Every structure is written in structure tokens, then in C-alpha cells.
Amino acid sequence: MGLRILQVMAGAEQGGAELFFERLCIALHRAGLHQHVVMREASVRLARMREAGLRPVLLPFGGRFDFKTGRALRQEIARFQPAVVLSWMNRATRFVRPGNHVFCARLGGYYDLKYYRGCDWLVCNTEDIRDYVIKQGFPAERAVHLPNFVPQQHMAPTARKLLYTPENAPLVLALGRLHENKAFDVLLRALALVPDVYLWLAGEGPLRASLETLAQDLGVKPRVRFLGWRDDTPALYAAADLVVFPSRHEPLGNVVLEAWAQRTPMVSTRTDGPARLITSGHNGLLVPIDDHRAMAGAIRQAFGEPGLGEAMARAGWDSYLAAYTEEKVVASYRSFFETIVAERSGAVDRG
Template sequence: MDLRILQVMAGAEQGGAELFFERLCIGLHRAGAHQHILTRPASGRIDRLQEAGLRPVLLPFGGRLDLKTMVRMRQEITRFKPAVALAWMNRGARFTPTGSHVLCARLGGFYDIKYYRHCDWLVCLTEDIREHVVASGFPRERTVHLPNFVPLDRGEPAARKTLYTPDNVPLIFALGRLHENKAFDTLLRALAQVPDAYLWLAGDGPLRADLEALARELGIKPRVRFLGWRDDTAALYAAADLVVFPSRHEPHGNVVLEAWAQARPLICTATHGPASLITHGEDGLLVPVDDPRALAQTIRQTLESPALQEALARGGWESYQARFTEEKVVGAYRAFFEQVVAQRAAERTGAAHPPAPAA
């Protein structure tokens, strides 16, 4: 099937959904899909898409009175004639019109579905998100759960000396936006109860100054490295003895998949996404949300047991290979697109409907 896919991204320059958008576009391109990409200007994103051989069209995706985007969107649809369109983020869905194509939107969080009611299908990152949109009134038979993937991007461990970290100390790695939802304050409070361990914290955000102040207040600032936004995360994972994600709210958790792909032992809080991904004791450890004492105890137990670290790393790698490789997830997206396009064609001709996409 000559599958013509329109991808519409109206998100920010950085973020989990934006990063997976890039990965999916590039993965589908490698798999031979014919795509046309409309996106907001974002220098890093545009560079990466172009390096992969894609040629995105830039649109402003402004407010409701942004007539330029509305007109240009319809022109691009008329010119490209997609069989299926996949819209990302509330604004991307709002700007993407219905038409002869099958209109799908991808939801990576518990969004207000008022922006998505005109869509033919909703692609939900987790089963919890799927239940949310169904409870909000969207027909279950027009929803599907498709996961993310992360690339297998192994690297040499980052040299500890470049970040003023001794070679003989336990090293914890965490990354994410420095935002209240990520609960890095809980991790800092736990670190204060784990003598000698160092923390590399990659990411930036509105709470950076507050977190640095908390580290000083707790007396652990000499053992914490605030790394800012990094592009060498594979090397940082590889250097760490343990990966910890202490989120208060995490609808999915790409970071879980990244730790698994890097074969690193992992501790997460039992919030939505990680709890749905991790089998406790097999491919990760789950601890209560906002409980520094429990987190510290689990960190100590894991760092003191090389056998446990090895078992968790092996279990995570096996989970990644089974469900979250590029080949498996891109294949699932492509099969979904082909099925809904065939279903639309059958509806138009009155032929027997092909099987609905698998849940």
C-alpha cells in the first residue's frame, strides 16, 4: 500500500511528545512510509528531521485567529492528498481539518478531549489514557493504544572526572524537566539519607534554583551535579550505577524505556506510567510517591546488592526488546494506519469492513 501520512506537530521545541514525534517520523521514513510533515519552527527538530532525509513545512500554529496556518494547512492537504493524518498536541488537532483522509490524533497525557472530538481515531500512549478518553465520551471502538519506542543508542560511559565525580562512589542518574511533577526534591531528600552516593541530574526547568537551594540546605550540594539539558544521555546512563525517576505525575515515562534500552537498574515511583510498565522486582523497583525515606531505603538496598542490580538491568533489557524497539512500534503504527485507511475505503464502497485495528 502506498501509504501517504500527514504528520502535524504544534508542540514546543523540547518535550517528551516532541521527541517521540521526531523518532516516529524518522522511523516511519526508514520503514519506507511516504510522509509530509507540518511543524512549528524549532531549530533542533528541523535539523534532525532534515538530516534523516525529511523536508518539513514550517507553520506558526498561533491562536484561534491564525488564518495563515488554517489556509496553508488546507493547501498542503490538497497538494499532498494524505490517506491518513496524525495530529500531535491540542493545537495540532484543532488546526487539522477533517476530509477524505482518516484524521487521527496522538494523546500522550490526560488531555481535555474537546480538541479531539472531530477526530476519527485517537491514538493513546497508555491504557490509562485510553480509559480517560472513553470516560470523557469518545467511542472506545475508535481508540487504540500504541506505545512509544526509544532508540538503541549505546555509548561509552561519560568520564566521571569531567563532572568532578570520584570513580569509587555509587553514582545515581536522573533526568527530566525540573518541574514539580518530576519530584526531584523527593530524590534530593532521599539522597541525603544515602551517604557517599553522588547524583547526576540532567534537565532544566523552572525549579532549578529551588532545587539547588534545597541541595545546599540538605548539605548534599557537593554530591549533586546539575547538568542542564544534555544531548549525550546515553553516555550518562552508561556511567551510572543506578537510575532513579521519582515523579509525582508521569502518564507514561519514556525515561523508563531509555533506562531499559541502556540496561541500567531502575527505581521509579508508582505513578501511572511507570507502574503500568514495570513489573516490580523483575525489570525495576517501584516505591511510593513522595516518600523520601522509602526511596532512600530502596536505593541503599539496590546499591548494596550487585546481584539485584544485574537482575534488574537484565529484566529491563528483556522488556525493551519484547515491546519497545523501533521495529516493533513503527510496525504497529504502520499496521494501524493501513487498517484504518482500508476501513475507510471499505465504508465508501460498501464492501465488507476489514478487521478493526487491534487494541
């Protein structure tokens, strides 16, 4: 029957972890692993998974009075008899119980480990998160770093005229949830210091109205396009001259990997994940967190220094090919699953 993997996700309709969960499920399916997926209702994700050949089971993953999910999940596990159960984030993990399977949880942030006490293994998508869980007391030999991948999909560039953007204007792209952690307010303040630059901001979230008001107050609203949530991000990358990632807190930063995969130069703050990924001046530019003047200076440098953008784009592409392609990451996950299953069966010495 081959390796049997059951994945559990209780996340939102949109989000970075949710998007990578979808990508990984589909990629492992393409690679021939026998999978079963249990997740919360998310219409777009469900449609894409079904299109890829997966048939997820939907459960509510509610609060403390949700008595259905735990029972139904145990039934799915008993029916499928997985070798490995991989849960994603706190809510899904708390519904999983240890059993005959190897119980793993995948972490994309610095989560409270009280939800992970029953796990056999923790899968961390950055080395910093692995260091964190070890410092919190989780056994080092049971915590593994497995990175994310982003697809190599390329699209024709979005026509600037569709978004009322001059063809010859320097164009910055920023993507992410419109949330305090993403610091798009800092980017808008930086934009006020680079008067010829236009900004496409792709994402939705609770701060949209306040960011639009800030753009108006700063006098940059005519050069900013709020795009909402987009499913055509490769086309946006292809149209942009520079990606800017102004986050205040980012354990990994998928936007860095996406910019590299799309061969688009980038500027990022020195938050945890990007600071580990980027060598400033080589495959990107790094600036201090919450420093709009430094960010404006990096944007001017990226546009003004001859050959810098092209050189950073080439170096970013090389960084992507070295470690963050679907093929390399799927091979790492497969090797990890095979090793821990063999260990559970006694074929590998725990020492």
C-alpha cells in the same frame, strides 16, 4: 504511491512528546512510508529531521488570532493528499479539519477531549490513557493503544572526571524537565539520606534555581551535578549505576524504556505509566509517590543487595525487547495505518 501520512506537531523545542514525534517521523521514513511533516519552528529538531531526509514545513501555530496556520495547513493537506493525518496534542489538533483523510490524534496524556471531537481515531501511548478517553465518551472501537519506542543507541560512558565525580562513588542518574510534576525535590531529599551517593540531574526547566537552593540547604549540593539539557543521554546512562525516576505524575515514562534499553537498573515512583511497566523487584523497583524515605530505602537496596542491579538490568532489557523496540512499534503503526485506510475505503467491514 504507497501509504501517505501527514504528521502535525505544534509542541515546544524540548519535551517527551516532541522527542517521540521526532523519533517516529524518522523511523517511519526509514521504514519507507511516504510522509509529510508540518510543525512549529524548533531548530535542533528541524536539523535532525533534515539530516534524516525529511523536509518539514514550518508554521507558527499561534493563538486565537493566528489566521495563517489554519489556511496554510489546509493547503499542505490539499497538496499532499494524505491518507492519514496524525496530529499531536491539543494545539496541533485544533488546527486540523476533517476531510478525505482519516483524522487521528496521538495522546500522551489525559487531555481535555474537547480538542478531539472531530477525530476519527485516537492513538494513546498507554492503556491507562485509552481507558481514560473511553470513560470520557470516545468510542472504544476508535481508540487504540500504540506504545512508544526508544532507540538502542549505545555510547561510551561519560567520563566521571569531566563532572567531578569520584570513580568509585555510587552514581544515580535522573532525567527530565525541572518541573513540579517530576518531583526532583523528593529525589534531593532522598539523596540526603544516602550520604555516599552522587547524582547527575539532566534537564532544564523553571525549577532549576529552587532545586539548586534546596540542594544547598540539604547539604547535598557537593554531590549533585545539574547538567542542563543533554543530547548524549546514552553516554550518561552508560556512566550511571542506577536511574531514579521520582515523578509525581507520569502517564508513560520514557525514562523507564530508556533505562531498560540502556540496561541500567532503575527505581521509580508508582505513578500511572511506570506502575504499569515495572514489576517491582524484577525489572525495576517501585516506591510510593512523594515518599523520600522510601526512595532512599530503594536506592540503598539497589546498591546494597548483591546481584539485584544486574538482575533488574537484564529483566528490563528483556522487557524492552518484547515490546518497545523501534522495529516492533513501527510495525504496529504501519499495521494501524493500513487498517484504518482500508476501512475508510470500504475494504474492511466496520463491524
